[in-house]
Amino acid sequence: MQSVQTDVVVVGGGGAGLRAAIAVAESDPRLRIALVSKVVPMRSHTVAAEGGSAGVIRTDDSLDNHFDDTVGGGDWLCDQDVVEYFVAHCTEEMTQLEHWGCPWSRKDDGHVNVRFFGGMKVQRTWFAADKTGFHMLHTLFQTSLKYPSIKRYDEFFCADLIVEDGRVQGVVAIDIASGEFHLLECKAAIICTGGAGRVFGQNTNAGIVTGDGMGIAFRHGVPLRDMEFVQWHPTALPGTGVLITEGCRGEGGILTNKDGYRYLQDYGLGPPDPWPRPKAMELGPRDRLSQAFWHEEQKGRTVSTPLGHAVWLDLRQLGAAKIHERLPMITEVAKVFAGVDPVVAPIPVRPAVHYTMGGILCNGQTATPLKGLFTAGECSSVGIHGANRLGSNSLAEIVVFGKVAGEEAARHAKVTGAGKSDAARQQAEAVEKRLLGLLGKDKGERVATIRDEMHEAMETGVGIFRKADGMQAACAKLVQLRDRYRRGLKLDDRNRAFNTEWLSAIELGFTLELAEVIAQSALHRKESRGAHTRLDEFKERDDANYLKHTLAHRTGDGPPRIEYTPVTITKSPPKTRVYGGEGKKAVMT
Amino acid sequence: MADTRTIEIEVLRYNPEKDTEPHFQTFKVPFTHDTSVLQGLQYIKDHLDGSLTFRWSCRMAICGSCGKMVNGRPELSCHTFLRDYYPGKVRIEPLNHFPIVRDLVIDQTDFFNNKLPSVKPYVVSKESKPLSAGTFLQTPKQFHSYYQYSQCINCLLCYAACPQYGLKPGFTGPAALALMHRYNADSRDRGWEERAEILNAEDGVWGCTLVGYCSEVCPKHVDPAHAINQNKVNSTMDYFGVRKLLMPKGGA
Numbered sequence: 001m002q003s004v005q006t007d008v009v010v011v012g013g014g015g016a017g018l019r020a021a022i023a024v025a026e027s028d029p030r031l032r033i034a035l036v037s038k039v040v041p042m043r044s045h046t047v048a049a050e051g052g053s054a055g056v057i058r059t060d061d062s063l064d065n066h067f068d069d070t071v072g073g074g075d076w077l078c079d080q081d082v083v084e085y086f087v088a089h090c091t092e093e094m095t096q097l098e099h100w101g102c103p104w105s106r107k108d109d110g111h112v113n114v115r116f117f118g119g120m121k122v123q124r125t126w127f128a129a130d131k132t133g134f135h136m137l138h139t140l141f142q143t144s145l146k147y148p149s150i151k152r153y154d155e156f157f158c159a160d161l162i163v164e165d166g167r168v169q170g171v172v173a174i175d176i177a178s179g180e181f182h183l184l185e186c187k188a189a190i191i192c193t194g195g196a197g198r199v200f201g202q203n204t205n206a207g208i209v210t211g212d213g214m215g216i217a218f219r220h221g222v223p224l225r226d227m228e229f230v231q232w233h234p235t236a237l238p239g240t241g242v243l244i245t246e247g248c249r250g251e252g253g254i255l256t257n258k259d260g261y262r263y264l265q266d267y268g269l270g271p272p273d274p275w276p277r278p279k280a281m282e283l284g285p286r287d288r289l290s291q292a293f294w295h296e297e298q299k300g301r302t303v304s305t306p307l308g309h310a311v312w313l314d315l316r317q318l319g320a321a322k323i324h325e326r327l328p329m330i331t332e333v334a335k336v337f338a339g340v341d342p343v344v345a346p347i348p349v350r351p352a353v354h355y356t357m358g359g360i361l362c363n364g365q366t367a368t369p370l371k372g373l374f375t376a377g378e379c380s381s382v383g384i385h386g387a388n389r390l391g392s393n394s395l396a397e398i399v400v401f402g403k404v405a406g407e408e409a410a411r412h413a414k415v416t417g418a419g420k421s422d423a424a425r426q427q428a429e430a431v432e433k434r435l436l437g438l439l440g441k442d443k444g445e446r447v448a449t450i451r452d453e454m455h456e457a458m459e460t461g462v463g464i465f466r467k468a469d470g471m472q473a474a475c476a477k478l479v480q481l482r483d484r485y486r487r488g489l490k491l492d493d494r495n496r497a498f499n500t501e502w503l504s505a506i507e508l509g510f511t512l513e514l515a516e517v518i519a520q521s522a523l524h525r526k527e528s529r530g531a532h533t534r535l536d537e538f539k540e541r542d543d544a545n546y547l548k549h550t551l552a553h554r555t556g557d558g559p560p561r562i563e564y565t566p567v568t569i570t571k572s573p574p575k576t577r578v579y580g581g582e583g584k585k586a587v588m589t
Numbered sequence: 590m591a592d593t594r595t596i597e598i599e600v601l602r603y604n605p606e607k608d609t610e611p612h613f614q615t616f617k618v619p620f621t622h623d624t625s626v627l628q629g630l631q632y633i634k635d636h637l638d639g640s641l642t643f644r645w646s647c648r649m650a651i652c653g654s655c656g657k658m659v660n661g662r663p664e665l666s667c668h669t670f671l672r673d674y675y676p677g678k679v680r681i682e683p684l685n686h687f688p689i690v691r692d693l694v695i696d697q698t699d700f701f702n703n704k705l706p707s708v709k710p711y712v713v714s715k716e717s718k719p720l721s722a723g724t725f726l727q728t729p730k731q732f733h734s735y736y737q738y739s740q741c742i743n744c745l746l747c748y749a750a751c752p753q754y755g756l757k758p759g760f761t762g763p764a765a766l767a768l769m770h771r772y773n774a775d776s777r778d779r780g781w782e783e784r785a786e787i788l789n790a791e792d793g794v795w796g797c798t799l800v801g802y803c804s805e806v807c808p809k810h811v812d813p814a815h816a817i818n819q820n821k822v823n824s825t826m827d828y829f830g831v832r833k834l835l836m837p838k839g840g841a
Contacts, residue, residue: 039644039646039652039654040697040701040743042652042653042742042743043646043647043652043653043654044652045646045647045652047647047651047652047653047742048647048649048651048652092720095720095723095724096720098724098725099712099714099717099718099720099724099725099777100711100712101711101712101772101775101777101778103732103735103736103739104724106727106729106732108729109726110726110727110728110729110731111724111726112724131651131740134651134742135739138739138741142710142711142768143711143712145705145706145709145710145711146711154698154701177690177696206646206647206648206652207645207646207647207648208646239623240623240648240649242648242649243649306621306622307623329651332650333649333650336650336668337623337649337668339623446635446636446639447635447639448634448635448636491639492638492639492640493639493640493642495604495606495607495640495691496606497604497605497606497690497691498642498690498691498692498694499640499642500634500642500643501634501639501640
């Protein structure tokens with residue numbers, strides 16, 4: 001096994017990982033950085049984010065507004081001290097990206113423009129047409145090439161962490177091209193591996209979004225926090241789940257049911273006019289909009305398509321010029337994947353799993369309880385999203401906390417001595433032996449069989465609306481699936497070089513455990529809050545008992561142990577979430 | 590589903606641990622109106638042969654992972670559809686001009702580790718402006734002079750289309766040269782002098798013979814051929830030493 005000495009290993013080459021790596025390099029150019037990613041960094045799922053990234057710049061906006069929108073949007077499950085730090089640093093990071101060349105969309109006077117997003121009082125979303133994630137990611141990747149201390153390990157699959165003497169001492173990674181194992185010894189590691197959307201069948205996420213980093217941290221005893229809070233994006237294409245950005249509604253698009261009726265007015269988001277109006281109707285938060293779709297479907301008022309039920313996202317009133325300027329990718333995506341030109345016809349859309357609000361437990365400085373392990377981005381639970389993430393806060397999160405993670409890991413690495421190489425090597429060899437063991441089974445099920453049954457169990461039992469019996473059934477099914485997984489999968493591919501079936505089998509091990517954590521965390525939360533909404537006797541928010549974070553601890557082969565910890569409230573005591581209501585028509589920019 | 594039909598997909602196979610040379614294998618795959626070529630490959634992997642190896646990720650034509658030769662033409666397999674090849678077969682091969690790692694997976698390290706970094710694809714500025722001073726201004730004209738060239742997703746279809754790259758692997762190539770132009774043309778950038786050596790070299794813009802197929806296959810309408818040919822003008826001015834005189838930004 002090849003062994004490399006580094007100071008900081010960053011796992012994941014998306015926006016958070018790249019921002020973290022740059023921050024380490026800028027903190028101290030002498031630190032040796034290994035950037036490990038199972039895909040070439042610009043393939044990471046940040047690339048698919050569309051609508052934009054939050055940062056207060058308008059004179060009629062304020063950090064307090066951003067704070068209130070975020071905390072209210074999160075149904076008061078956010079850690080408010082962390083949200084205060086976050087909103088105070090978003091604009092600086094957006095500006096940093098601008099200095100690095102990000103092509104933010106601008107007004108005619110040359111200043112950066114901002115658009116509306118759901119649950120937002122004032123326009124606050126920086127955007128690069130409807131390819132914001134793509135431009136942020138390429139800007140970060142290309143900028144990272146300036147720093148010689150960042151050594152990339154592209155298409156290296158992170159297999160495990162090495163923990164010795166209670167601290168992280170290395171990362172074991174598989175060079176995908178050859179199938180060879182490498183040990184990257186380190187003083188600090190930063191996990192930036194994104195969410196776990198592929199736990200569900202219908203999702204907006206790339207195939208790589210399998211929660212590897214969450215799974216690895218969890219197996220090393222780091223709790224996963226608030227995993228029951230899974231965001232359904234209200235507008236994805238039926239069938240494929242391809243994302244249709246909230247920016248469509250931010251620019252003035254409307255949602256109608258099969259009768260052409262703007263149904264959101266029936267779900268506490270109206271009145272429909274004047275339109276557009278901030279925090280009302282189509283500019284409501286994602287949890288409410290996805291829930292409204294579910295009700296419309298129950299009432300038989302959705303449109304039947306060959307790929308399932310849908311509603312219409314209608315952009316026609318924006319006109320061709322604005323659609324082509326602001327939403328070019330959506331136009332292309334709708335044409336190619338749905339056969340619809342949004343200039344002349346509405347796009348069929350429905351909710352799909354989009355984002356993992358919970359994640360690896362860390363403090364406001366991105367440190368996990370495991371010494372030397374830091375985390376940032378969707379895989380982390382730093383505390384800003386609560387029970388429902390506000391659109392455009394996740395792109396801001398990856399750069400704000402990616403930077404913090406890089407600086408903190410650098411600081412930690414500089415005061416930490418070298419680890420025990422012999423012990424690290426022994427552990428790494430054990431990891432190699434265990435994972436190579438997956439390759440040799442002559443009997444067992446196919447990866448796709450267990451994966452598809454997991455999807456079915458999660459969609460059925462732990463969906464947009466939840467009931468105790470459905471969640472219990474999902475939990476029981478996951479116990480069974482994990483057991484079948486342990487008995488072994490039969491792989492057609494026994495080779496080492498670029499064996500993606502083998503990697504899928506390893507990923508499936510992570511997603512199965514995460515599915516169980518999501519289902520168990522959901523079952524235990526006996527209230528409705530944000531994206532976790534129950535139809536049984538727990539339909540209301542219960543602050544007396546559940547204004548708390550869920551912590552899931554691994555217990556080995558069994559279901560996780562669930563505990564609760566307090567939420568940090570600094571200045572905004574819980575109130576009722578209010579959207580819709582009378583208001584003036586917004587002046588669009 | 591009612592409109593399910595069956596198509597033959599012929600895939601190039603190559604396993605470096607077993608095969609001395611590549612060969613083709615044919616699979617019968619069910620498909621409907623909206624099944625992409627990528628989904629056809631995924632069907633094979635899930636149900637017929639788990640050892641079939643190919644890259645993919647976003648399946649919405651933005652990550653750039655899934656480029657393949659589809660019936661001889663470089664395409665993103667996620668936004669190419671089986672219906673368009675039926676009732677004929679569809680033949681899928683790895684992108685032309687790259688070494689094969691396995692099956693449909695090419696070795697792309699030359700682009701990511703050599704060619705792309707060589708053009709310094711990042712803002713090179715003379716003096717740094719503090720973040721507290723805010724963003725730079727860019728007029729619509731300044732913005733549009735580079736914006737199109739910032740759309741490259743690094744999918745490498747243009748390299749598979751470029752006959753020059755096939756003949757001379759040292760050629761910097763369409764995507765990297767388009768990205769060089771993207772930064773040279775950005776009003777925030779002052780790096781054209783640092784990039785000039787690569788641009789003016791025989792393997793730079795002069796390596797291009799104006800075939801233009803790169804722009805034809807580009808799924809994001811970047812038009813690398815146009816970027817390259819604009820820079821032949823700049824390179825000529827460099828040769829005569831007049832670019833700095835005529836165009837202080839470098840003529841982007």
